[in-house]
Amino acid sequence: MTRGRLGALLVAVVPTAFIVVLFAWPVGALIRRAVSESDAGVVELLRRTHAADLLGFTLYQAAASTVLSILVAVPIVWLIARVRIPGSMLLMVVVTVPFVLPTVVVGVAFRALLGGPLAFLGIDSGLWPILLAHAFLNVAVVARIVGAAWRSLDPRLAEAARTLGAGRARAFAGVVVPRLMPAIGAAAALVFLFCSTSFGVIIILGNGEIRTLETEIYTQAIGYFRIPEAVALSMLQIVVVVAALLVTRVVSDPGAADGARPTETRFTPHRWQWLPVTAALVWTLAVLVGPIAVLALRSVRPSADGAWTLDGYRSLTDSVNGVTPLQTLRYSLTTAALAMVIALVVGLLAAVSMYRSRGVWSVAGNVVATIPLGISAVTLGFGYLLVLANLPAQVAASPLVIPSVQALIAIPIVVRIAVPALASIPDRLRQAAATLGAGPLRVFLTVDLPMIGRSLGAAGGFAFVMALGEFGATSFLARADTTTLPVLIGSALNRPGAENLATAMAASMLLVAVTTLAVLAVELVRPRTGALL
Structure with a gap:
């Protein structure tokens, strides 16, 4: 096997392994559980x-x-x-x-x-x-x-x-x-x-x-x-x-x-x-x-005929199950940042592999890389519960579990931004670098990465905000000390009382503000042409 083919294989192995572990494994665990518990057929x-x-x-x-x-x-x-x-x-x-x-x-x-x-x-x-x-x-x-x-x-x-x-x-x-x-x-x-x-x-x-x-x-x-x-x-x-x-x-x-x-x-x-x-x-x-705008209004006036109040925002510092909403936001930002890094690394490797593939392999790679974006969050959440229940406690409680799950949802966005960016690089630049003695890795580091830097910055921003807002699968994995802000909002809405509604509204506006700042940063760094997806 030549060095180029070995490198291409290694580039494809990481995203493939990530999708197998974070997607195929939990879905497979659910299917095995279903088969073992039912004698009825799928029909x-x-x-x-x-x-x-x-x-x-x-x-x-x-x-x-x-x-x-x-x-x-x-x-x-x-x-x-x-x-x-x-x-x-x-x-x-x-x-x-x-x-x-x-x-x-x-x-x-x-x-x-x-x-x-x-x-x-x-x-x-x-x-x-x-x-x-x-x-x-x-x-x-x-x-x-x-x-x-x-x-x-x-x-x-x-x-x-x-x-x-x-x-x-x-x-x-x-x-x-x-x-x-x-x-x-x-x-x-x-x-x-x-x-x-x-x-x-x-x-x-x-x-x-x-x-x-x-x-x-x-x-x-x-x-x-x-x-x-x-x-x-x-x-x-x-x-x-x-x-x-x-x-x-x-x-x-x-x-x-x-x-x-x-x-x-x-x-x-x-x-x-x-x-x-x-x-x-x-x-x-x-x-x-x-x-x-209506959400912002309701965050300071929870009921249409009620009084104006900042109680919802004051409650952001009140403890809920030992953790305040502001502490939950800090945890959410940390996990979203980790998810962004994971999504950028895995998504970029997947994009490079897909860009170099041709024909049916390119189509298959595109479909496989995008499936997590549209798959049932409930399905994945239950699958993760089954998988983690059979793993050592140190692994199940790892701080990388939730960021990895969030990254799985963000990877398709990174791939859809990175592949067109790679395709826009003139081949003559890579050929010139190779003629001067640069190997494939050095060509990628010195030619490709600098030219797609702004696109990767935009991809990272979108990965961050998507991870920050992930609700479905994360809700299955969250504990008192690992609750994200979207999960806290969902739980507040399910509890009766005007106080809980006010807290949900105020926390929602907090997420809106953070998301808006992140999108503004994306707009500042992204290339002036191209689409989001």
């Missing part, structure tokens, strides 16, 4: 849980959420792709923050919004709040992917169509939209994936009336402790996730862009042009800032 288990109905509704609400997300994002995509205005960086922060907010915070925000200023709509729980919350969460996916694709299009094509007599609308519909379809399809597939595995939003806003595959997995596993039924539903969900990932891969046509570095196609608004720009800005603020 019978699915029939008992009414899986066909659950699958149908899960796909329906995910599809409806996807369509709504795209419709809501249209004015925002136009702003990002076509308009040059002061404060564009802040606009990207506003667009991105909802995507990386913990779902439990989003659920709290929409409960406050629909139960407060929008109470007259009478939709404080049920399907519509879930669809609206999903659109709020996923606007960033559509805006970044489609917006980046639009800005990369060669403007001369639309100009040529207009020269031949086509009006603005016809040139846009006939030239621009077809070339944006791969990006729209890729964004839609990812949004569908996220919505089909949504948990926190549905639990908080569904009010027990909405049942999807994810919530039923939780009910079967936690409510009834029917492990075989929960595992059967989890396997069905994995099929949905893999199918969505394959669709994403198919519709993401790398050749859809024009290939050359895009010229500046945005315009600076003048006179009447400020009318549509202002309308789009107002829409953006209403859709993306409105729910957070």
Whole structure:
């Protein structure tokens, strides 16, 4: 075996081992437990849980959420792709923050919004709040992917169509939209994936009336402790996730862009042009800032007819099971930082391996690396409990357990940012370094890493905020001294009393503030082109 092949093998071994240990092992442990406890086949288990109905509704609400997300994002995509205005960086922060907010915070925000200023709509729980919350969460996916694709299009094509007599609308519909379809399809597939595995939003806003595959997995596993039924539903969900990932891969046509570095196609608004720009800005603020503003209001006035108070924020220093919310935040920041480092190392190695792979191996690597992003957090959480119960106490109580679990969710984001960054490096630079005697490792350290440094900084920022907000799997592993802030918020919401609600609201605003600062840092370091995913 040559040195190059040995190096490529070693690069692939680390991410493969990480995914096997953190993903395949707990899922396998659940499957073995289910097989040992049940004599029924998978078909019978699915029939008992009414899986066909659950699958149908899960796909329906995910599809409806996807369509709504795209419709809501249209004015925002136009702003990002076509308009040059002061404060564009802040606009990207506003667009991105909802995507990386913990779902439990989003659920709290929409409960406050629909139960407060929008109470007259009478939709404080049920399907519509879930669809609206999903659109709020996923606007960033559509805006970044489609917006980046639009800005990369060669403007001369639309100009040529207009020269031949086509009006603005016809040139846009006939030239621009077809070339944006791969990006729209890729964004839609990812949004569908996220919505089909949504948990926190549905639990908080569904009010027990909405049942999807994810919530039923939780009910079967936690409510009834029917492990075989929960595992059967989890396997069905994995099929949905893999199918969505394959669709994403198919519709993401790398050749859809024009290939050359895009010229500046945005315009600076003048006179009447400020009318549509202002309308789009107002829409953006209403859709993306409105729910957070209501949450901030409710954090100092927990009930609509109650008094103004800072008790929620004062309670952040009060001990809950021996730990204050502020201490929980400190622990959350520490674990998120560790998770970021793990995700960067493992994700970069996976990205290098995938970039060097070709054909079916590249597709398989992409799907395997992305599956943890859409897999059931409940499935993983139960799997971890089973695995850790059979390990030595020193290993089960290791401070690296929770950061590693959080890193598993963040690795797909690192891979999706790092692979295009590696592909953008001109091969002639690597060849020049190799000609001067540099080996593969030195070429990577002296050529690749410096050129993708800003992309890795952005990837690390996104990994940090995603780890900070992880709720599902972490909730299974948290103890009194290892509780993260999203888990504390979830537990506070489940306890009665205005004091607990005020604490949940104040802690949610604390997470919003930290997340916003992290996203602002990402915007400062990220390359000026490219998409989030």
